[in-house]
Amino acid sequence: MSITDIQAVRFEDIISGIGDISLLGDDELARLCEVKEELEARERDYGILYYKAFPHQELFHKSQKKVRMIGGGNQSGKSLCSTVEGMQLSLGIHPYRKMSIPNKGRVVANDIKKGLGEIISTLYSKFLPMSEVKRIKKYPGGEISKVEYRNGSQVDFLTYEQDTKAFEGWTGNWVQWDEPMPREKYIASLRGLIRYKGITWMAMTPLKSRGYMTRYTRKPGLVLTGPMCLISI
Numbered sequence: 239m240s241i242t243d244i245q246a247v248r249f250e251d252i253i254s255g256i257g258d259i260s261l262l263g264d265d266e267l268a269r270l271c272e273v274k275e276e277l278e279a280r281e282r283d284y285g286i287l288y289y290k291a292f293p294h295q296e297l298f299h300k301s302q303k304k305v306r307m308i309g310g311g312n313q314s315g316k317s318l319c320s321t322v323e324g325m326q327l328s329l330g331i332h333p334y335r336k337m338s339i340p341n342k343g344r345v346v347a348n349d350i351k352k353g354l355g356e357i358i359s360t361l362y363s364k365f366l367p368m369s370e371v372k373r374i375k376k377y378p379g380g381e382i383s384k385v386e387y388r389n390g391s392q393v394d395f396l397t398y399e400q401d402t403k404a405f406e407g408w409t410g411n412w413v414q415w416d417e418p419m420p421r422e423k424y425i426a427s428l429r430g431l432i433r434y435k436g437i438t439w440m441a442m443t444p445l446k447s448r449g450y451m452t453r454y455t456r457k458p459g460l461v462l463t464g465p466m467c468l469i470s471i
Contacts, residue, residue, distance in 0.1 A: 241287070248281065252277070283369060285365040286329065286365045287331075287367075295315055295319035302334075304438070305437070305438055307442060308320060308439070308440070308441050308442075308468075309442050309443065309468070311443060316442070317357055320416065321414070323414065323439065324414045327341060328385070328392075329370060329391070330389065330391075340390025340391040340392070342392050342411055342412075343391070343394075343410060343414065344412070344414070345393060345394070345396070345416070346405075346413065346415050346427070347396075348417040350379065350381055353416055359381050362382055372386045383395050398419060398423060408430040409430050410430055410434065411436045411437070412436050412437050413437075413438040414438075415438070415441070416441050417443065418440070418443075
């Protein structure tokens, strides 16, 4: 069964349409318990399908700009929607953007311990449908380093702590940045997007933006002119 054939149904949705369950017979109650277990297992295995975007996140997902930023404070949901964006593209289930399958992506975090380990790896553990994954590679500390999907898509995971040479010589379709990135690593990754006319996006706290990025982070709201989309939350 393809991931596109799976419906994101919760047990609460089933219960709401039944009414008074005290009127059900023993066989019906037993079947209802089975359904509950099946749906809970589905949500654990296919967390990506149960993602519901808030309005500001929806603006980000809908934008067709080649370069996007979503800015906000801690726990604002910027890293979540940024990570879901890449996962949907890899799986071919993005609701607003069509991309060839297989495709190649790159996720870059601030550091390996917190940015990649505590934030990105945690989000992938929660939302990544393991039945769609062929192989996962990890760094010595257990942080995610590469995901290979059964459909052929691949995602590499890097950090700003690594040498810029690690960012060069790569070609791909998309790059996700978590927090403001060093210019030289950004340029190296942009070169890798040229062949496939790829896209890139950043989840960031504007107050920490690096000097060369300040011209994109001074105005809040949604910028629709030019190649850039900026959403502040």
